[in-house]
Amino acid sequence: MRKGFCVLRAFGSAAKTRSMKQAWTTFAARPVPRYTSYPTAADFAPDVAEAQAREWAASVAVDEPISVYIHVPFCEKLCFYCGCATSVPNGYGRIAAYLETLHEEIDLWSDALGTHAGMSQLHFGGGTPNALAPEDFGQLVEHARIAFGRRADLQVAVEIDPRTLTPDFIDAMAAAGVTRVSFGVQTLSSKVQEAVGRIQPRELLVDGIERLRATGITAINMDLMYGLPYQTVEDVVEAAHFAADMGTARVSLFGYAHVPWFAKHQSAIDEAALPGLESRFQQAEAGAATLVNAGFHAIGLDHFAAPGDSLTRAARNGTLHRNFQGYTDDPCDTLVGIGATSISQFRQGYVQNLKARPLWRAAVEGKHLPSERGIALTDDDRLRARAIEKLMCQLWVDADATCKEMGAAPGALDDALETARFLQSAGLCRIDGNIVSVPKEARLLLRTVAQCFDGRYKPAEARHAKAV
Ligand code: SF4
Structure with a gap:
């Protein structure tokens, strides 16, 4: 690893940064969904719940692999910018009680799924999965392996808070066969770290990764952020260099979404900053420029992957997907979400678990799948979901070819092409025949084009984050 560097070396000075086109300002300020699913969670309703979840789980084919997501909604301290479903446990008692219910929910889903081809991806997110005691983490992975079956190519990924990562937890992950770890880095600036209530010196990050x-x-991902209080171009460039210098496999660069009416603790952030x-x-x-200059492959809206990473290969061969974890090379149609608030995905639709933990626990203890709300997909949803996924993954979509692929009538996406024409005049996209493409310089506004x-x-939905 390089010892010292100039934060401006790859990008030049802040004065040289490219400005946003005037015509894009209005679009950039509008709220748009992240399109990690379509329809989005905003369209979930209580008329789709446990009965559909059971029916859909039972229809998973015997030769079909599945993915599993386990949510750990606890953090030692809340970062002010966080929009995740998480809380401070104040002692291990609440975590232990939650774990007990997680184990029971694993068995419920295992029974509901019946025979399938086993688990190919197991992802732990949160919150902070390393809030679990090392032995509890190991037992949870083992239980999931037994309940869902382990495929030879099983990938196990864990999101980590570097501040609370202990040597014992690292050993537990290694023993449990963890293949990828996502490190929440966000920024290296001590001023910004202080302003968001998350202090983590560079040495701590380096030590954890080593x-x-x-x-x-060896597969280490990093989450970085822009748009935090007091953050500057130089801060973001410094963090991007750090990711490159540490040999990171994948980097996500997210914009901070300030929605204090939705995430109450964000009101601790000084809006003026x-x-x-x-x-x-x-x-x-x-x-983005720093990461690309360092050799990363730009993926979709906000991801970057090293040349040898499987995400880069998926982007090159057209097998990249987008799901609740963001961009993925996971080809599974079935994703089982376990834990309070988790969302499950089936060919037929989505179901989300109860958000209130006491209700979630009561449902599981009563031997119910704890699904609270969801949506059954119509043929039109499937068509639009495919078009949006293609656009979000490859920055272009052929509307006619997508209609053909999904068995829809020719012209079924004409309304989208019509709306896109309006964005074309602002330079956000190009339309050639039936192909809508987003130029690289408009990548940050990709969601705005997907919204067509x-x-x-x-339009009145203010719960989504702004486009930029
Ligand atoms: S950013 Fe991560 S560590 Fe911080 S509160 Fe949110 S989930 Fe917890």
């Missing part, structure tokens, strides 16, 4: 590598866990739209655009652009294919979008 320890992981020493145990054989938040960068404006233009600064956010420049930070995102500078971070959204047949359920409600």
Whole structure:
């Protein structure tokens, strides 16, 4: 690893950053979904719940592999910027009680699924999965392996809070066969870290990564952010260099979404210190340019992958997907979400678990799948979901070819092409025949173009984050 560097070396000075086109300003300020699913969770309703979840789970074919997501909604301390479903446990008692219910829910889903081809992906997210005691983590992985069956190519990924990562937890992950770890880095600036209530010196991050590598866990992802209070272009560039210098496999560069009416603890953030739209655009652009200059392959909206990473291969061979974990090379149609608030995905639709933990626990203890709300997909949803996924993954979509692929009538996406024409005049996309493409310089507004294919979008919906 390189010892010292100039944070401006790859991007030049802040003065040289590319500005956002004037015509894009209005679009950049509009709320749009992240399109990690279509329809989005905003369209889930209580008329789709346990009965559908059971029916859909039972229809998974015997030769079909599945993915599993386990949610651990606990953190030692809440970071002010966080929008995740998580809480401070105040002692291990609440975590232990939650774990007990997780084990029971694993058995419920295992029974509901019946015979299938086994688990090919197991993802732990949160919250902070390393809030679990090392032995509890190991037992949870083992239980999931027994209940869902282990495929030879099983990938186990864990999101980690570097501040609370202990040598014992690293050993537990290595023993449990963890193949990939996502490190929440966000920023290296101590001023920004202080402003968001998350202090983690560079040495702590380096030490954690080196320890992981020493145990054989070599695929390290990093989450970085822009748009945080007091953040500058130089901060984002510094973090991007750090990711490159540490040999990171994948980097996600997310914009901070300030929605204190939705995530109450965000009100601890000083709004006056938040960068404006233009600064956010420049930070995102500078971070992306630094990563690409360092050799990363730009993936979709906000991901970057090293040349040898499986995400880069998936992007090159057209097998990239987008699901609740963001961009993925996971080809499974079935994703079982376990834990309070988790979302499961089936060919037929989506179901989300109860959010209130006491209700979730009561449902599981009563031997019910704890599904609270969801949506059954119509043929039109499937068509639009495919078009949106293609656009979000490859930055272009052939509307006619997608209609053909999904068995829809020719012209079924004409309304989307019509809406896209309006964006074309602002330079956000190009339309050649039936192909809508997003130029690389408009990548940050990709969701705005994807929204043209959204047949359920409600302009008044303010719950989504701004496009930039
Ligand atoms: S950012 Fe991560 S560690 Fe911080 S509160 Fe959110 S889930 Fe917890």
